[in-house]
Amino acid sequence: MSKNVIMPSLFGADISELKKEVTPLRGLGIDILHVDMMDGSFVPNIAFGPSQVADLKRSLPFMFDVHMMVENPDKFIPDLVKAGVEFISVHQEATPHLLKSIQLIKALGAKAGVVLNPGTPINTLEVVIDEVDYVLIMTVNPGVGGQQLYTPIYKKIAALKKMIGSRSVAIQVDGGVNVKNSRKCQEAGANWFVVGSFMFSGDPQANLQALNHSLK
Numbered sequence: 001m002s003k004n005v006i007m008p009s010l011f012g013a014d015i016s017e018l019k020k021e022v023t024p025l026r027g028l029g030i031d032i033l034h035v036d037m038m039d040g041s042f043v044p045n046i047a048f049g050p051s052q053v054a055d056l057k058r059s060l061p062f063m064f065d066v067h068m069m070v071e072n073p074d075k076f077i078p079d080l081v082k083a084g085v086e087f088i089s090v091h092q093e094a095t096p097h098l099l100k101s102i103q104l105i106k107a108l109g110a111k112a113g114v115v116l117n118p119g120t121p122i123n124t125l126e127v128v129i130d131e132v133d134y135v136l137i138m139t140v141n142p143g144v145g146g147q148q149l150y151t152p153i154y155k156k157i158a159a160l161k162k163m164i165g166s167r168s169v170a171i172q173v174d175g176g177v178n179v180k181n182s183r184k185c186q187e188a189g190a191n192w193f194v195v196g197s198f199m200f201s202g203d204p205q206a207n208l209q210a211l212n213h214s215l216k
C-alpha cells in the first residue's frame, strides 16, 4: 500500500454543486472520495448519515472512504457496507470495542481503518495494528473543515511508519492538507491524503494537479 492516493473530502465541497465539482476528478486519477460522518456528539458538527451516504454512493462514480466521527459506530457499519462503501474507519477514542468494530467491517467485506485524534498516542494501536488496512492520523482536531494542519504531527506519522514496518498498512492524513504540507506528510510516511478545503477552493482540477506535483 505504498502508492500515493489523494482523496477529496466531500465535506470541503459545495454540496449544492457536488456532482459538477467532483465528477471531473474521476478522469484525473481520483478513484476514492472521503466522506465524513459526524454525530454532533463525538465531534461538534453533524454530517452525512448512512442514508445520505447511500444516495451519494448511487450518484457519484467513485469508491467511498467513510470516516466515522461517531460514538458507538457499530450500529451504522452494516448500512454503510450495504450502500457499497469500500473503506470504513472508526475512531479509537469513540469506539468502545475497537477490535470488534474492525472485525465487523472486515467480515462484511470492506477495508478497515482506525483513526487517531492529534492528541492520541500511537501506542494504542499496538494491539490492533495487524488487523487494520489503514490508520488515519488526524492532522487537526476532527469535526471542522478549513483548519491549519498541526505541524508537530509529522513526528507522530514517522513513529507510526516505524511501528508499521513491513506490514501492508496505509497511513492516511486528514485535516489542513494542502500543496505546502503534503510533501512533508509524505516524507514522514503518509501515503493517503485527504484534502477538503484546499481541493475545493477555486479550481479543483488545478488544485489536484498542484498536489500531484508536490508529491514524489
Ligand SMILES: O=C(CO)[C@@H](O)[C@H](O)COP(=O)(O)O
Pocket (backbone or CB within 6 Å): 009, 010, 011, 012, 034, 036, 067, 140, 141, 142, 143, 144, 145, 146, 147, 174, 175, 176, 177, 194, 195, 196, 197, 198
Ligand atoms: O475529517 C475532516 C474534518 O474533521 C475532514 O475530512 C475535512 O473535510 C478536512 O477538510 P480540510 O481540513 O482539508 O479543509
